[in-house]
Amino acid sequence: MxxxxxxxxxxxxxxxxxxxxxxxxxxxxxxxxxxxxxxxxxxxxxxxxxxxxxxxxxxxxxxxxxxxxxxxxxxxxxxxxxxxxxxxxxxDLNLRFRRMQNHNAEHLICGLIHAKFGFDNVGFHLSEVRNDDGSLESIEAIMDVDGPISAEDLKEIEMKANVAISENVPIYAILPSAEEAEKISYRSKLDISENLRLVIIDGYDVCACCAPCLDSSAQIQLVKIVDFFPHRGGMRLTLKAGIDAVKDYIALHDDNKGTMKILSCERGRCAEAAERMNVKLTEAHEDKVSLKRQITVMLEKELKNTIRMQESTYIVYFADSIDEIQARALINDNINEAEKVIIVMFEKTDDGYRFVAGKNENLTEISLKDLAAKMREKLNARGGGSEQMIQGSIAADRDTISEYFKNEP
Ligand SMILES: [Zn+2]
Known part of the structure; x- marks a missing residue:
């Protein structure tokens, strides 16, 4: 039996x-x-x-x-x-109920897509996220259809599905004989005629299905297409329905409130405000690049004067807030001015500086690799490089560094 x-x-x-x-x-x-x-x-x-x-x-x-x-x-x-x-x-009826909400929402969406475009459902599964204790966190339905649908059309399908939910139409299953089944038009992924079970959403869908189903469309509560993209010549859609759609709405609402506060904007205006913020950020970035360029030009002039005034072979130049690109540009633009070693201290922190040093190519008697070794020993420096350029960081203050180079290393 x-x-x-x-x-x-x-x-x-x-x-x-x-x-x-x-x-x-x-x-x-x-x-x-x-x-x-x-x-x-x-x-x-x-x-x-x-x-x-x-x-x-x-x-x-x-x-x-x-x-x-x-x-x-x-x-x-x-x-x-x-x-x-x-x-x-x-x-666990609560678990089954949430599965039915998502599963029957999928039937409804597929039925509406089939009625409007004639596309078939070619893939479906429920994706579940569990908490550490095994309890259910969330469910979503992932489904594939075998034809392309625009974002606009999907919005319309989603709205129609939610209207069908509000109409509270009956959902039920029937077990027709092979002869009875021949007279019924239904969607099916497989070619089944024996032990056929059809789930009917009255007026919207008839689909071969083996899973438990709700009693009425109102029990679906809500359906939202949360994601869609082209997939194997058709579309892959992700849906949230019922309690899971409501939980998602609450979470998104909280997230939106946070965004509204940051952007100082009204509800529904976040994208507009973010776009304005983006324009401002781009402008600010352009200003920053231009200011940096101006600062480098000014520093170059100052460095040229320093080189001219100082007799020492070692020119130590402090430019606390410039970056590495600016520091290298300062050295490259001045290294041919005189037979000097130029050491630029930049990106000042509480501990010290980053540095980059270069030498004039006529200074064959000075080895920058040796200088790096001495700096590591005497100035808590880290780093190294080539005979032409060294770089790294120094854990020492301005006075200590200046004093060290005054006595020629
Ligand atoms: Zn089904």
Whole structure:
């Protein structure tokens, strides 16, 4: 006798007294520690059609998995329950309800797409995020259709689906015979005629499906297409429905409030305000580049004077707030002026400076590599480089550095 699938026609039964008809140690790979239990009736929907099996217990024994194997619904349990034993089956109806909200929302969206564009659903699964304790955080439905749809058209489909939800139309499943099925027009991913089960959203969709379904469209509550992109010649859509869509709306609202505060803008004006901010940032960046250029020109003049005035071979030049590009430009533009070693100290911090040093090519008797070694020893410097240019950082203050170079290293 085949197991009576109670969920086929009533998805809201969350406990059921059943009798075990068969129980054996499993030899399925990965399930060797468990028992395969078959019952005369069940409220456990097996894994299939893009969603996981129901979760719950037989009395207080946890159901690990439920699979349909050769037409039989097989429950995998942690311990043995002998045949003819009566058990109380219990499922997590809250989990099933959220799955049904997302799954039936997918039916509704696909039905509307099929009616308008004739495209078929060619892929579907429910993606679940769990918390550390195993409880459900969120569900979304991911579905593929076999044709392209514009953003505008998707918006229209989404609105129509939400109108259908507000109309509170019945949702139900039927199990037609092969002859009856021939007279019905329905969507189906597979070519099934035997054991066909159709889920009907009255006036909107008829689809072959094995999963438990809601009683009415209003139970879907809300559907939002949260993402879509071209995929294998068609589209991949991500939907959130029911409680999961509401949770998403609340989270987005909080996020939006934070953004409104930062941008000092009204609700619904964040994109506009962000665009204005972006323009301002670009202008500020251009100003900064121009100011840096002007500063470099001024510093170059000052450095030229310093080179002219100082007799020392080592010219130490402090330019606290310039960056590395500016420091290198200062050296490159002045190194041919005189036979000197120019050391620029830049990006001042509490600990010291970064530095870059270059030498005039006629100074063959001076080795910058040797200078780097001495600076490492005497000035807590780090870094090195070539004979023509060295760079790094110095952990010393301005006076210590100036004093060191005054005495010629
Ligand atoms: Zn389905």
């Amino acid at each position: 085949k197991t009576l699938k109670i969920f086929d026609t009533d998805a809201f039964v969350d406990s059921n007294e059943a009798t075990v008809t068969d129980c054996k140690k499993s030899n399925k790979e990965g399930y060797e520690d468990y028992y395969e239990v078959i019952t005369d009736s069940t409220i456990f929907a097996p894994e299939g059609g893009g969603q996981k099996c129901d979760e719950g217990f037989f009395d207080d024994v946890k159901v690990i998995d439920v699979q349909e194997i050769n037409g039989e619904i097989v429950h995998f349990l942690e311990s043995e329950i002998k045949a003819d034993t009566k058990v109380l089956q219990k499922i």
